[in-house]
Amino acid sequence: MSIRVMLVDDQMLLRTGFRMVLAAQPDMDVVAEAGDGAEAIEVLRSTAVDVVLMDVRMPRMDGVEATRRICAEPEAPKVLILTTFDLDEYAFTGLKAGASGFMLKDVPPNELLNAIRSVHSGDAVVAPSTTRRLLDRFSSMLPSATKPRHKEIDRLTEREREVMLLVAQGLSNGEIAGRLVLSEATVKTHVGRILTKLGLRDRVQVVVLAYESGLVRAGGGGTG
Numbered sequence: 001m002s003i004r005v006m007l008v009d010d011q012m013l014l015r016t017g018f019r020m021v022l023a024a025q026p027d028m029d030v031v032a033e034a035g036d037g038a039e040a041i042e043v044l045r046s047t048a049v050d051v052v053l054m055d056v057r058m059p060r061m062d063g064v065e066a067t068r069r070i071c072a073e074p075e076a077p078k079v080l081i082l083t084t085f086d087l088d089e090y091a092f093t094g095l096k097a098g099a100s101g102f103m104l105k106d107v108p109p110n111e112l113l114n115a116i117r118s119v120h121s122g123d124a125v126v127a128p129s130t131t132r133r134l135l136d137r138f139s140s141m142l143p144s145a146t147k148p149r150h151k152e153i154d155r156l157t158e159r160e161r162e163v164m165l166l167v168a169q170g171l172s173n174g175e176i177a178g179r180l181v182l183s184e185a186t187v188k189t190h191v192g193r194i195l196t197k198l199g200l201r202d203r204v205q206v207v208v209l210a211y212e213s214g215l216v217r218a219g220g221g222g223t224g
Contacts, residue, residue, distance in 0.1 A: 003120045004048060006032040006077070008040040008063065009055040014105070018053060021109045028116065037066025044070065049077040051120050056083055056094060064093045071098025078119040100202050122202070152198050153213060160197070163190040167203050168210030 005022055007015045007030060015033055022028045032047045034040035038061040040052065052070065056063035067079045081094040081102035094102055100119045103112065156164065159180075166176045173191065177184045191203060200206055210216040 002027055002029040003116060004029055004031045004050045005116060006030070006034070006040065006043070006047070006049040006052045008034045008037065008052060008058075008066070009082070010035050010058040011055075014055075018112075021112065022116075025113060028113070037061030037063055037069075040066050041069055044077070051116050052077050052079045053116075054079050054081050054094070054099070056081060064097050067094055067099050068097035080115060080119050095204050095208060098201070099204075101204060153209075153215065155197050156194060160190055160194050163187060164194050164206060164210060165216065167191065167194075168207045168216040 005028055007018050009015050009018075012035070019030045019033075022030050032043050032049060034043050036058040037054075040054070041061075044052075052067075054063040054067055063081060067081065070076050070079060076098075079094075079099040081099045082105050083094075083102055084105050101115065103115055107115075153161070153164075162180060163176060166179060171179065173184050173187045176182070177187045180187070182190075191206075194200075194206060195202065198206070198209060200209065207216075
């Protein structure tokens with residue numbers, strides 16, 4: 001079954017370009033478009049979508065607010081934020097709002113297509129190191145590291161907590177496997193259990209929670 005994609009951007013020319021790229025793929029269909037966040041939410045009420053490509057700076061309702069409202073709905077589509085500038089504060093707030101990742105608008109077509117497939121399969125597409133740079137830069141927007149930890153973190157096993165710390169410090173599954181002398185498949189299993197226990201959608205939210213709870217400090221490693 002094809003991945004049903006929605007394009008949300010106030011620039012019609014950009015939507016046209018993205019549509020042409022996606023239309024050439026046998027496993028993707030552009031099933032809807034919108035020129036701003038408010039229109040996107042309205043269209044989604046009557047159109048089944050798997051992945052939303054969401055611009056951030058739009059009239060009426062920006063992509064962050066639209067993402068927040070979309071992700072709050074049951075069985076919501078995955079949202080992939082598209083931003084013009086790396087480390088844009090909108091990318092950070094988009095992740096906080098529930099997006100599964102973000103990419104730059106000038107990303108090579110093949111990377112965009114792989115990102116859509118990854119998001120659709122349940123993975124996050126923001127490199128952990130990039131997510132960490134975002135959080136480091138905007139750490140002032142986060143609660144104090146002295147804030148009590150998320151109570152669900154205490155449900156993690158010692159190994160799961162080790163994996164969570166390394167995810168939050170910007171390591172990929174392969175790098176975590178090397179650090180802990182585990183197979184990459186085992187690390188992926190641990191990450192999946194962490195997501196389930198903490199009620200999170202993807203590893204991006206693991207990083208955000210680790211910072212918010214004080215488990216990891218901006219600019220540093222774990223709190224021990």
